[in-house]
Amino acid sequence: EHPVDMAGMLALLRKEVMALDQHPRDVRLLLESDVLLKGVESELHSVASNLISNAVKYTPPEGEIELRWWVDEAGAHLSVRDTGVGIAEEHIPRLTERFYRVDPGRARSMGGSGLGLAIVKHALQRHDATLQVQSKEGVGSTFTCHFPRSRIIPRSAGALATA
Numbered sequence: 001e002h003p004v005d006m007a008g009m010l011a012l013l014r015k016e017v018m019a020l021d022q023h024p025r026d027v028r029l030l031l032e033s034d035v036l037l038k039g040v041e042s043e044l045h046s047v048a049s050n051l052i053s054n055a056v057k058y059t060p061p062e063g064e065i066e067l068r069w070w071v072d073e074a075g076a077h078l079s080v081r082d083t084g085v086g087i088a089e090e091h092i093p094r095l096t097e098r099f100y101r102v103d104p105g106r107a108r109s110m111g112g113s114g115l116g117l118a119i120v121k122h123a124l125q126r127h128d129a130t131l132q133v134q135s136k137e138g139v140g141s142t143f144t145c146h147f148p149r150s151r152i153i154p155r156s157a158g159a160l161a162t163a
């Protein structure tokens with residue numbers, strides 16, 4: 001495990017997704033902290049990229065997507081919010097099951113296998129983190145990752161460690 005720069009990772013992912021999107025749209029980026037996270041960079045990258053690609057996939061071109069990274073007394077938090085199709089309440093507890101998709105017909109036409117959120121959940125578990133899902137059908141969704149304080153490395157300490 002190493003110090004991972006989540007703010008930098010989100011900024012890069014945002015650029016990538018905006019470049020790949022068929023519908024040019026702005027992805028808002030709110031970086032409110034520059035602390036580092038103790039973790040495995042490839043796993044944290046797959047968490048962020050799966051959540052962001054879902055937001056793009058399940059949000060119409062005129063919708064909004066916002067990435068936020070912040071720290072408070074509880075720990076460090078990453079959220080991906082969209083104003084997309086949303087998810088009915090009864091599906092939310094099952095979203096992280098492998099191959100679970102809310103609307104298999106619609107989802108199949110958009111590609112994917114229903115593995116993304118299962119990967120996210122396992123990667124978060126390995127970082128002592130949890131996934132919170134808030135969603136309303138037809139309104140949008142917010143997926144938030146909560147990392148405990150024990151995972152936070154102040155940037156100055158990270159710089160000292162590598163000096």
Ligand code: ATP
Nearest residue numbers: 054055058086101102107112113114115116117141
């Ligand atoms: P894959 O990630 O393997 O390409 P997928 O996106 O369908 O396929 P998951 O990422 O695991 O699979 O998501 C599971 C299901 O949860 C999706 O099929 C979709 O129905 C629903 N879902 C996930 N993210 C969102 C979102 N941001 N808005 C609305 N529905 C979502």
Ligand code: MG
Nearest residue numbers: 054112116117
């Ligand atoms: Mg997905």
